[in-house]
Amino acid sequence: MQKLDWIDWLVLIITLLTIVGYGTWKTRGSKNVQDYVRGGNTSKWWTIGLSVMATQASAITFLSTTGQAFSDGMGFVQFYFGLPIAMVIICLVFIPLYHRLKVYTAYEFLENRFDLKTRSLTAILFLVQRGLAAGITIFAPAIILSVVLGWNIITLNIIIGVLVIIYTVSGGTKAVTVTQKQQMFVIFAGMLAALFIILNLIPKDVSFTSALDIAGASGRMEVLDFSFDLENRYTVWTGLIGGTFLMLSYFGTDQSQVQRYLSGKSMKEMQMGLIFNGLLKVPMQFFILLVGVMVFVFYQFNQAPLNFIDASTETVLASQYSEDYKQLQLKQNNVFEKKKELSIALSKNENDGKLKKELFYLDSIEKNNRLESKYLIKRAIDTAYANKYDQLSLELSKLNKDNDLYSGKKAELTELYKASAKDTKTNDRDYMFITFILRYLPKGLIGLLLAVILSAAMSSTASEVNALATITSIDLYSRNLKEEKDEAHMVKATKFFTLIWGLVAIVIACFANLAENLIQLVNIIGSIFYGNVLGIFLLAFFFKFVKANAVFTAAIITQVIVIIGWWFDWMPYLWLNLFGCILVMLIAFVTQLSSPNKTS
Incomplete structure (x- = not known):
């Protein structure tokens, strides 16, 4: 966070309130449809x-x-x-x-x-x-x-x-x-x-x-x-x-x-x-x-995270896939160090075709690493939900339908199922900026x-x-x-x-x-x-x-x-x-x- x-x-706060306040004050009091819908036809x-x-x-x-x-x-x-x-x-x-x-x-x-x-x-x-x-x-x-x-x-x-x-x-x-x-x-x-x-x-x-x-x-x-x-x-x-x-x-x-x-x-x-x-x-x-x-x-000069959603990274590191993810992070660290070195070299010799090919190759490896990280995160999320779902299902099977807890557990199970279907915090490109x-x-x-x-x-x-x-x-x-x-x-x-x-x-x-x-x-x-x-x-x-x-x-x-x-x-x-x-x-x-x- x-x-x-x-x-x-x-x-x-000042920027947003100024925009809202100015818009409200400047255009108050529209009395007819021409003004309200077409702005009085005054726009330049x-x-x-x-x-x-x-x-x-x-x-x-x-x-x-x-x-x-x-x-x-x-x-x-x-x-x-x-x-x-x-x-x-x-x-x-x-x-x-x-x-x-x-x-x-x-x-x-x-x-x-x-x-x-x-x-x-x-x-x-x-x-x-x-x-x-x-x-x-x-x-x-x-x-x-x-x-x-x-x-x-x-x-x-x-x-x-x-x-x-x-x-x-x-x-x-x-x-x-x-x-x-x-x-x-x-x-x-x-x-x-x-x-x-x-x-x-x-x-x-x-x-x-x-x-x-x-x-x-x-x-x-x-x-x-x-x-x-x-x-x-x-x-x-x-x-x-x-x-x-x-x-x-x-x-x-x-x-x-x-x-x-x-x-x-x-x-x-x-x-x-x-x-x-x-x-x-x-x-x-x-x-x-x-x-x-x-x-x-x-x-290329500053280490980027494998995934730009911190919550997703925390989820996978707390799961059974933690070691796999850490190994992937080490692999990515090595790719970054090589890319940084090549980027510095290319900035000094912009026409070096060999350097460009090596950078392109390393970038493809980085893309694969990011795809693998998303796969591990998704596995971690799915496993976490599956464990909770199995536990709730077991508790539900032990309850009589007339039991007061039954309807509550069933509703909880339904909500968990919906949440697992919605939780897609693996694609992080929208979070990058x-x-x-x-x-x-x-x-x-x-x-x-x-x-x-x-x-x-x-x-x-x-x-x-x-x-x-x-x-x-x-x-x-x-x-x-x-x-x-x-x-x-x-x-x-x-x-x-x-x-x-x-x-x-x-x-x-x-x-x-x-x-x-x-x-x-x-x-x-x-x-x-x-x-x-x-x-x-x-x-x-x-x-x-x-x-x-x-x-x-x-x-x-x-x-x-x-x-x-x-x-x-x-x-x-x-x-x-x-x-x-x-x-x-x-x-x-x-x-x-x-x-x-x-x-x-």
Whole structure:
């Protein structure tokens, strides 16, 4: 467990309370839906651009992306190659249409083009996937901070969620947009400071160029992969094709993003805001990955733990696998000493191909050591649970069902079984950056970097909760009312739904579970739904002969098939966006052409 210094607490608390207080004060008193949902259409292009970036840049971005770079290098940046292309298409097609129709949500257009049931289905698909994602954006920093700092995860989930609810309920879209400017400033300042400190912690005689060479020798600087291997998740082609479809869906049809640019002062401001995002986002992700790579270089000169989760290491060292783990630690220590020696030699002779090959070989050994450590930790955890389970089972078998202790022991056994299924504290890449921050960064800066992580969590969650409430209020509640309600009623209803979705996000966070990699989990959830939704919008934009019933039927069939495809791992998840988009369009075409009634 790490203890924060008083100055870190001060920096953290002041930063978060300033953001929440400013957002609440600046946007108090929205009296109509136009102000509450579209921010009064007052946002300038740079505000839109920063707000769009802040919505996408959750805490997962900083914790998981840096861990991804530490483990696998810079290749993940290819995931974002389709984003600039998507921004141009959205500026040319989506924004002019939304602006002309003066819609509050992206799904209003679908009712105009098709019918109410298609609008409602698409809105519900959004609510399902974005509701899950909202919980994960709270859970991601909470689970990591709880393990590293020893804080209670439920308490952390509630703190993050409540802070978001306070200003989002108060000010709606404008509150989200206003606070995201401050949050992005904190995020940029914190990450720049972190990179500066990391470079200063690397030995003085190792230049930045040498550091890049050391990272490159271990395969961490391989940015571009032009292969067509479908087993490889991140290539130029998955980024340009799968990434473009994912970004088109996310920025063009996901209300959490659409609502950000619909608050623009004019169509030109909306378009410039998205172009700003398109130009800055890829360099920003490259920079975040570079921070992770520089942490990797730092650990070539400073001993890194076999596993970055202290609790997991303590568990295995207290188990019957303790000696095996200690032997693995000794083996890793030897690898580290050799890597340190080679890294120093390479920094003095950057073009030595033999040294680079040796470093690459040692890095592969280190990766194997880390995999073996995770295996031993998992064995230790499983054995500990199995022993407890066997003991409880034995006690239960000795009790009569009428015994008062029986029901209690049975409930305890059930909870133990659930806990053993959930306990996956072996994959530590998401913990790497926060562990580095707490162990090596100076006092004060630790508080700022924790504020970065929590600010990012708050900004993404606020956008998502705001969008979920808007969709619920306008696309479902308002549209299905038998009598029209006044502006004051609709503002109160939207605030109520904001509160409800905020609480739902907290509950989902409390029941969430750690996946292989958090940033991948968020994108997987999106990829399952986004392709289908994008296909519906493309049918609405470009294929006038396709009518409502054909689209509605195609959307339901497609969603079932995509979920099955994901479950049985038919393809890398990024390709699900293209697959879902094409599938819904093909099924809609066939259904429409084979329909006896071509007009419905």
